[in-house]
Amino acid sequence: MLRALRAALGGAGPAVGLGSDAHGVVPAGTAAVVTTSGSSGYPKSVVLSRHALTASAMATSARLGEGAWLLALPAHYVAGLQVLVRALVSGHEPAILAGSFSAQAFAAASLSMASSVGGNAVPRFTSLVPAQLLTLLDAAENDDTVARAVRSFEAILIGGQALPVRVRERAAEAEVRIVRTYGSSETSGGCVYDGRPLDDVSLRVVAGEVHITGPTLAEGYLGDPDRTDAAFIRDAAGTRWYRTGDAGRLENGFLHIDGRIDNVIISGGINVSLDRVETAVRSLAGWESAVVVAATDERWGEASVVVRAGERVANTPDFAEVRSAVGEELGAPARPARVLMVDEIPTLPSGKPDRVALRAIVASGAQNGEHTA
Structure with a gap:
């Protein structure tokens, strides 16, 4: 998959289909089609261009810095896909946690990553969902190897769902550096870090619903123009916005998510x-x-x-x-x-x-x- 993704991002290969056997004609410049039903059970195939994926990866690098990435999530979901894209954009081969996730497997994969190249330290990054972070924090209380591994990361991106306050507090107590992310397949993954949008990403709240615009937006849904038109709209100035379906508030430029509108x-x-x-x-x-x-x-x-x-x-x-x-x-x-x-x-x-x-x-x-x- 990494080879196919590298070719798709470089324009030398076809788009990579992830998550299903969806078929259809995709727009020129498409790098990946991510098909997921999410928690609703309704399948959707999101068309992501080379430009959107690389813009997201470069914005992450601008916010966090460059380094090596560990893949600990399924690669056919957008969060896992973006770990691979970030690794390719940064020029570092990604480390991959093979098999089922466990604290011990995560520690082994983490500690096998190179700590320096040519005498220069290489920061480590990874992306997890809250349940994985909780597994690591629980294990770290009694396993020094896990504790050392999880603290070795410059930042651990946490997304996919809301992070409980108590888990966030436990991470801080354990000196684990986390960054809460917000986004979706339609935004090429997380595009808001700790409440602040990445470079060139803008937010607005319309009738209580969060809208997002910027270079990371998907092209739409494969073979579903009606759903595409409903989710991706243009304002009077022609700016294209994605309607997230999430209820939220903007306070001094900081985004607060209150949950799904539905x-x-x-x-x-x-x-x-x-x-x-x-x-x-x-x-x-x-x-x-x-x-x-x-x-x-x-x-x-x-x-x-x-x-x-x-x-x-x-x-x-x-x-x-x-x-x-x-x-x-x-x-x-x-x-x-x-x-x-x-x-x-x-x-x-x-x-x-x-x-x-x-x-x-x-x-x-x-x-x-x-x-x-």
């Missing part, structure tokens, strides 16, 4: 953002990996359900405390109705929670244990 339920006649409920739940110790999904409710019409893997350990707040904490922060209507204990949170190949599967589990009642408010 990830809202109506519980007892009150609109409740499941993303905000999930953020509140994940702020509690022991609940950092919990996922909040919607479920039908006989009394309220709709309600939120907290899905959590494993068993509660000592000093972890119980569900009554979770409900109380959410109510204090977001109001009584936002309190989750119940918690579902499962052996493992199902995930997509990208590492994100599989919310479609979770909603099916909640709806079917298949669980190891359930606590109701």
Whole structure:
């Protein structure tokens, strides 16, 4: 794949198709077509040009500096693809974590990377999802090799989903340097770092929805002109913007994401953002990996359900405390109705929670244990 990507970026080879067997005529200059269904289950094939991918990689280099990259994510998703593009643009062969992700495998791959070239230090970078970072932080508490490896990176990009505040605090305590990223396949990956857009990327918020413009935008969706026209719009000046579908705010140029516009339920006649409920739940110790999904409710019409893997350990707040904490922060209507204990949170190949599967589990009642408010 690396050879094919190098040829596609250089214009000497065809576009690389990632994530599916999608076929179709792509615009001249296309480097990759990334097909993903995300958490919604709706497949989309995003057309990315050579210019968009390299512009993103160069903007990252301008923000963070140049160095060597470790691929620890699936390469057929945009975050993994961009690790390879950044490595090619920087001139360093990427290190690759082969097989399933684990703290020990990550440490071995990290510590095998060259620390210097010609006597000059080579900074290390990688990109992870929050669940991977949490795995590393947990292991680092008792494994000095993992701790040394994770601290060896100049920056670890964290994206794909919101990073719980407690996990961010733990990273700081462990002296792990992280950069929170925001973006999507349609923006060639992360284009906002720690709330600030990369060079030449601009943001606006229209009717509560975040819009993005800049050289990293995709060409559109392969074979789906109607969806392309709905997502990529032009303003009166002719500037092309991508409608993210995310609710957000701009405060002094800093972007705050409040969740998906469509990830809202109506519980007892009150609109409740499941993303905000999930953020509140994940702020509690022991609940950092919990996922909040919607479920039908006989009394309220709709309600939120907290899905959590494993068993509660000592000093972890119980569900009554979770409900109380959410109510204090977001109001009584936002309190989750119940918690579902499962052996493992199902995930997509990208590492994100599989919310479609979770909603099916909640709806079917298949669980190891359930606590109701």
